[in-house]
Every structure is written in structure tokens, then in C-alpha cells.
Amino acid sequence: MSRITYVSQYFVSADQPGGVRHWQHTRALARAGHDVTVVTSYVQHKERTVPERYRGRRMVRETEDGLDVWRTYSTPGYGRDLRSRIANYGTFALWSAVAGARAPRPDVVVASSPSLPSAAAAAAMAAARGARFVLEVRDLWPDSAIAMGLVRDRHTIRVARTLESYCYRRADRIVALTEGIRDGMVELGVSPAKITLITNGVDLEIGAPDGRPADVPVPGDAFVAMYVGAHGTYSSLETVLGAAELLRDLPGARVVLVGNGDRKPSLVEEARRRGLDNVVFADPVPKRDVPAWLARADACLLPYQDNELFAGALPNKAFDYLGAGRPIVAAAPAGELTRMVERAGCGVAVPPEDPAALAGAIRALASDPGGARRMGAAGRAYALEHYDRAALAERFVAVVESVA
Template identity: 30%
Template structure:
């Protein structure tokens, strides 16, 4: 079958949306599907086109059997609501235009941002093909949760469009059961909603010794490393972590932040202002190097801001850390908290509660990450969340629409 997949994030970008889409599409190609991805020039999160790429009207390449078409969009940094909306709308328009000329049996669009789904909706009508809304974030609710948009006519309009698209799609595929609950409570037919959670690529992520070369390079030998690897954005509450780090007297405990995002500069400034010597910031790394850097973590830190919206979110960092048998220190309530507690793969703290965070951190530090129990539990956990198996399951669901 021919699948047309519309997404504004794709490798060489290394954020969670790009990784999930790439790994699913690669598996579908291996299983015999023909997959065309329409995306834009890689630029996340700074709005700067990666070396070797240009923001052209049309460019095409092959990536592991996936036909990748890159189209022009108005590129801006991952900050500022209005400029990002213009960015998203421009991609919706150009992806729609190029999509008109692509042969396909089904169209899939992934959110966030949910303007990609506008393109899929329009293409499905003109091409008379089914379309699938892959739901990875409750947008625009999530941008309201981080304070990027307030209640008003624009938010109300976007929420009305959001519900219309859920109803119109032939299938909605959210990545958490909580998203399905949210949609059904808002009147979406539960029979058209099929959950495919996040997972880990077990070919890439697995237990391994600490990479001593990286530890030496970072000058962090003999440290108990609390690591965060991912986007430094408004939702992640990393400013709270830095404030907590200022209260830690144990010189053995050190925080390592790897990645980039709209809040990175502010976080670096905050660390300087606080005079933190127990924090290291590292630039983003390519996907193939992520396991080596994860290997040096003694604890994998997974925080979000305290907000009811995030109770429905299950960060992909959980799955990669578990596949590496790394204890998780989770600051997310709701679905993610249930997973970590039920499988006993780490400890949970109340988001933005400094005392609770430090208490759980000290437990993991003094008990060496509870490593033996967590290793056993992580093996069981990751068997249920193998990206390869989930990609196969999703392909069968996709086939059911044609």
C-alpha cells in the first residue's frame, strides 16, 4: 500500500516527533509499504536550516527506503506564538500543494502542530482517500498550559477546528489512553480511536556500560550524574530543577543537561546567576550518539511543569531510559506516573515540589539508583513497549482504513 505521511519534524532533527515518525515509517517500508513523507527543511529548535539543506520549494531524498519530500515553509525559532503559527500555516499550505501530486492509498498527519492535519483533511477530500489524525499532543490545550496562549477568541476558534478534525478523520491514533478518554468525553466516537503508545527502538537502545570517554571528555568522573536529554522548552520546568540544584550540598551529585530549545539561553543564564557548579550544559547530539550519552547517566530525569494538561502525557524519554536500564526520576503526574510506579522503573516526585524532588533524588543516590530491581523491571517494561512491535500494530490499523 502507498502511505502519505505529513509531519513538520523528521530526521536529521532529533526530537521525539521526528524519531517516532522515522522509526514507524522505516518499519512500514520493511513490511512492504511504500511511504512518502512530506516535511520541511530541518530547522528545529532554533529556526536555522541544518547544514547541507536549503529551504527550497521542493527537494527530494531517500532515507532508508522512505521517500522524503521537503517543501518550503516560513521558518522561525521555536518561540513566539504568532510567528510559529505563521510557520505552521505555511507548511500546511505547501505540504497540501505538493501532496496533491502524490499517489497514495491513505494520508496520515501527525500533531503537534495540528496544522499538518489541516493539510491532510483537505487532501483527503480532493483525492477521495481516508485520512488519519495521529495525536501526540492535545494542541491547542498544551500551549495554553505553558502560558503561550490565553483564553480568548483565537484559542476558542482553534479548539473548535480541533474537534471538527477529530470528527472528520477516519481514525484518530493517540499515543496515550488519557488522550482517548479526553476525546470521548468531548464527544468523539471511541470506536474510531486506536491508541498506539510511544516506545523505544530496542535495536538502538539497550543496556551498556558507561562510556568512559564521554565522562572524561565532560570532566565528570566520579560524579553521580542526573541526566536530562531532550528539548529545553517552556513545558519542561527545567528552571525548577536548577533552583533545586542550588540547594544540594553533596558535591558528588551533578546535573547534565543535553539538548536545546527555546528556554536554553535563559536556563544557562539562570545557572550562572545562581553560581551553580553542579550543572553542565551540553549541545544537542545526533540520534545515533544518544545511547552513548544516556549510558553515562546514573538517573534519567523526566520533568514537566505542574499542570493538569500534562497528566495525559507520557514522555518518550521514559521508554529510552527504561530500554537502557536507567532509573527514572519522574516529575509528571497522571499516566506517566502510573507507568513508572506500576512497573517500578524509578521514583516519582510532585512536579515543581522542591522538597519532594530532593527527597526522591537522595533516595536514588544513596541506594545506587535501586539498580538491580529496576534492571529486572525495565526488561519487563520494554517488552511491552518495543517500537518495532508498535509500528507493526499501527500499520495493521492503517491498512484497515483502505
């Protein structure tokens, strides 16, 4: 048995909105007999709020699902501007380092990036406490931030590059979320032998597509095209609104957008301005409830911006859609996501930021419900064969144990 400290600013359980990758992997480590400490923030970053029980406290130690969880402060004002993001990342890096110093001495430190400052702090913690270090990279930061125009300041980029290089050098093993992330690290000089690809996957224990559908506020006979996820910088939900406008002549169709994020207020206002009565906005739901919402969907949307960055995207929500057995409409640059859709036969890929193409794909699925169901069934079968989260979690455990 080894002592493992797992550092992630964004640690979400099935009872909260968001991805549960860290929750699943840490629980798998605990089930394998390891003593697992989690260091995370108590700030609900998607809502930028602090739960009442944590207010006025800088650090709280709890036991959850057999895990020793240290929840720390980070500034809740995470937004689109660089200053608030740096404050959010920096304060968590500081308090995670304090928590890591107080927690039991680990044999292995695992850190998940983003955020990059907290990953660097975890790497330093591992060095200071004589532990091995495993780095999980879920986003090529700062490359992604630069590509999206979120970071332009040369000094900030130079600091980020230094932190990135330090994390890669210190890591005994690296886990990459996608092929694009793996290849990006290799281009930066990281040895391929150091990297293991472990994608997101289908969470079979959380829900199944044959459960009772959620009470979605749409007509009972409506054809529902649904998006479940962050209403933020990466997803091009403006394209979805454009498609909804082109679907006005399809009275039985509804577009349902479930989630929250910094772009949501402007999206709601834009839909109101256009008079899009066929668009429904819903609050974020706990991960455990996502399958029930998707059970009411007839098609699921993955809209991205027209940016080469997203050719390497393979998001968690794609696996939610596959697990629910619903066809996917991927409006994304040609890459990992579109290749998966084609290989699995689970939907349709259209060009990004093209409302007409997106509307056409939704219209085609609405006109062929039998074909849509067959695509959904093919996607679920493909996911169960290739992307079972339990099997992927076992691979993650093996990576950690290889350095313990």
C-alpha cells in the first residue's frame, strides 16, 4: 500500500455538476488498497460561489468516499479576464501547497493540469517530501490559452512556459487526456516513453440510458437537440443559436442548453433578442442526473469554435452522450472528435461555426428517427468496448503504481 496525494483544483463528485474523472480515479486508487489524500478547492468554480459551510475558512479536512479530502480557499472570481484567472490559480496553488505540507507524507504525488500553477506547486511538494511525481495533462496550457487569445502578455507566457517545463521535467510519468495533448508534449521534447494516453470514458456506474427521463420543459412530442456542459469560452453556443433560428420552420424541434458559465448571460440575452422560442436554457445538474436529462434527448450537440486547438478535443461530454446512446452532432474542426464519430458511426460531423450545417444535421436526424436511434446504439456499443471508465481507471492506477 502506498500513500498518494492527488492535487486537482477541480474535484467533482457525482452529486455535483461537471466532470468526475478525478473522483473516479481517486476512488479506484483507494479500492486498490492505497491511502489517498485529495487536495482541492472548495470553490464551485462554474458558479463562482463558496458553499455556506466553507465560508470564512481557508482549509477544511473531510472524509468522502473513503478519501482524505483537504478543501482549500481559492478566489471565486474566476472569469474571462486574465487577472481574475491568475488570482484564482495562484491562490489555490498557495493553499494547496499549505495543505500538502500538512497532509501525511506521500509516496506519490499526482497533479492534474490545469491549473498549471497548482501542478507546479505539487511538483515542488513531491520534491520537498521525497515523493515520486505523476502529472496528468488535460489541457496544453498555456498553448490553449494563447490560441484562444486569453493570454497575450509576454511576461505571463514566459512564466507559464517555465512552470510547464518544470512540471514535465519533474514528472516520473505523464498521463495525457487526448492524442493531441500527447503529440503536443512530444513536440515540446517530452519523451514518448514517459507518456500514457488515458482518455475520458463512459461512467456506467452513474447512470444508464433506460432510466426515467428528466422532466425537461419541452412538449412531450418534441425532437430535442441537447447540449450539456459549460457555457464558456471553448464551446461555440452562438452557432447553436444560429442553427435554432434556421429551425423555426420545424415546429416540433427544441434546442435545450443545460449548464452554466461566463457566456450564459449573453447567450440568454441573445436568444431573447432573436425571439428564439425554440431554445430552452436549463441550470446545471449534478453528474448523477445527466443520464436522465440525456434520456430525453433525441440528438446531442458538440459545438466548437473554428480553431485548430479543438482538432485535438475529446471532451467528457462526448462520453456522456455515447453512454446515453444518443447520436452526436459534432460541429468541430476535423480531428480526434470527428474521427471518433466516424469510426463509431454514432452521429454526424459538420464544419465548426456553421449554423446552416448544424441546422441541416439536426433536421436530417429529426426526419429519420430510426436512423438516429441506430446511430445512438452504435455509439454506446463502441464506447462500452473502447471507453469503459472502470477499465481506464485501472490503467491510471497501474501508471501510479509503476512509480510507487
